Each structure stands twice: as structure tokens, then as C-alpha cells.
Amino acid sequence: MMRQALAFLFATLVLSLGLCAAEERQRPEQVQSDISMREISIQSNFTGVEIVLFGSIDFTKAPSPDEAPYDVIMVVRGPQRPLVVRRKERIAGLWMNGESKTFSEVPDFYAVLASRPFRAIASEETLKPLGIGFTNLDFGKTSDADDADDGFRASLIRLQQKRRLFQESDDAIGFIGRSLFRGSVDLPVNVPIGRYTTQVYLFRDGKLLSQSQSSLQVHKVGFERLVYMLAYRHPLTYGLLAVLLAMSAGLLAWTYFRRE
DSSP, rough: HHHHHHHHHHHHHHHHHHHHHHHHHOOOEEEEEEEOOOOEOOTTTTTOEEEEEEEEOSSSSSOTSSOOEEEEEEEEEOOEEEEEEEEEEEEEEEEEEEEEEEEEEESEEEEEEESOOOHHHHHHHHHHTTTOSSSGGGOOSSSSSOOOOHHHHHHHHHHHHTTSSEEEEOOOOOEEETEEEEEEEEOOOOOOOEEEEEEEEEEETTEEEEEEEEEEEEEEHHHHHHHHHHHOEEEEHHHHHHHHHHHHHHHHHHHHHHHH
């Protein structure tokens, strides 16, 4: 009886180890990522900054040379806010604001990097739900019931690109060995403040295997923060102080030049 019990326990242990090994072999690859800085302080001498995103791929078995390579896409997205796009119209020889459209959820900053062209990594059906690429960005509901493509969306993207607040770069992620990778994003001098999210997606054979997320805080400090908070949280007080400061400067200049 004791021998049978020991044999049963041994068989159970072998079966459990076999199942664990099978599950480990079937476990998909995992991507781990981080960002070079978690906080950016904007002062009067701020001229922009470069942030580096890096990570590694955890796999139980290294891919063979004849297997498809891994692909990585990184997305940096800023806080969302409503944005109005107006069309300029020439009226009586003057350029004036004409028809407009309001997009309810536009990221203040959006950058997407990839290890190779996006469409070569995955299909449009895979990229669209993830919001990867300018054409797949969801700006939320518009002010009009008709969402027909009338050029407002394309104009919004073009203007944000001109301000360097929208960036799209193919072949901007480099691999170091088989599992390590890195990419960099330039935050311009006019980068909006707020909490930014970074998403790193791991693909292979057009399929999404894993993803990782981190965050970054951009804020103003010192006198710039005081002015910003006063302007956005107490606009009436800010306006009155601005008028008072302008009047004081004018009176001071008038008194000085009068003495001269």
C-alpha cells in the first residue's frame, strides 16, 4: 500500500511538472518598458527636451533565425481637450473666420514611433482600435451630426504637425540584440502641461502579443506656474492685473519722459 501511494504521488508530481512546462512553453512573449524621465519641469529657459523610451522582450525561448522578427510600436499621448478648427474665407477682400467644427477629444500631444512602417507591422483592422497612426486617431464626437470628411480633420492634423505636437516616425525604434530596444521623442518648447501616457506594443506576424504602459508628468514651476494658474483658474483676476500692470507701466513711462 505504501509503495502504491508513493508511486501515485510520484506520477502526480511528474504530471504537474509536465503541465507547468507546457504552460511555460505556451506562455506568450511579454514586453517590459520604461521611460527616461517621469517628470518634466518647465521654466522660462525651457527649450524642449528629448525623452527616451526603452524596454525588453521577455521570452521563454529565443526565436529561430527563420521565424518572423519582433516589431515594436511606441505611442506617447498627452491630455485630451476640445479643439475648434475654423475655415478661413475671403470676404470683401479680407480673410475672416468662416465655418468651424469642434472636436471633443483631441490629444494635446501625440507621437508614434515604430521599428518599421506601421502598415508592414500589422493590418489596418489591428491598428485602428489601438489608435496607432494619424488616420486612426479618435478625436471624439464633433459639433456636427454629419461626420463626413470635409477637410477639418486633415487641417487639424496638419496644424498640429506644424507645431510639432503631432509626430509620426517609421523606423525610429532600434533593437539592441534580440530583446532590447529603444526610441526617442522630442517634446517641443510649446509642449502643453499635464499627464502623458506612453504605450509600448509588441507585434509579431501582424499579431499583438503584449503591451506595456507608463506615464509622464509635465508641469510648470516658479513664476511661470503662478502666471499659468492665475490665467486659467482665475481669468478675471488675471485680466484685471494685466490691465493694472499695463496702466502702471504707461504712467511710469509718461512721468519719466515728461521729466526729460
